[in-house]
Amino acid sequence: MNFGRQPLNRRALFTSAIAAGTAVVLSACSENDELADQAGSDQGYVSGSGVVSRVPAEDRGEPLDLSFETLDGKSMSLADLRPTPVVVNLWYAACPPCRKEAPDLKSVSEEFGDKVQFIGVNVRDQEAAANAFIQNYQVPYPNMLDSNGEMVSLLSGVLPPQATPSTVVLDAKGRAAARVVGEVDASTLKGLIEDVQSE
Secondary structure, eight states: OOGGGSOHHHHHHHHHHHHHHOOOOSOOOOOOTTGGGOOOSSSSSOOSBOEEEEOOGGGOOSOOOOEEEOTTSOEEEHHHHTTSOEEEEEEOTTOHHHHHHHHHHHHHHHHHGGGSEEEEEESSOOHHHHHHHHHHTTOOSOEEEOTTOHHHHHTTTTSOTTOOSEEEEEOTTSOEEEEEESBOOHHHHHHHHHHHHTO
């Protein structure tokens, strides 16, 4: 779905939400145990609570399709996951809000089980750093390295540039139904998933 193709009033709503909630910067952050407690906005990630946007079913556009390989060597396709709703989370290991949201993503993914497919998308790291994060936070769902930017490109109509962390919920048809730009918490994510399930 391309948010830019929506009617002006809806586009303005999303633009204002992005402007209010996005603090994207250029400098990289170093990885250490204190990162999860940082709340700075000058470290190359979106800080603060996530800005939530929902998309009415009639405005969702076309299904999103991408085939990719997970870090454990399995081939996956967004199209093959339908009609299961999908949660796509963009992250990287040295991102403090990514670390803060990891336990909530884990608990929600375990709560919904096979009724919802979670996919982690590492947007910056090499395989070793990504796997260390996955092991440290006991991430139970598949993750991919987006080294060539294919998933980020696919979501470019849904998310602003360099918006990490971000979470996108796809409906049963594979269309972007909701997004959270910035750190997502368990209650918000559960609500977004339940909204899609109830459709």
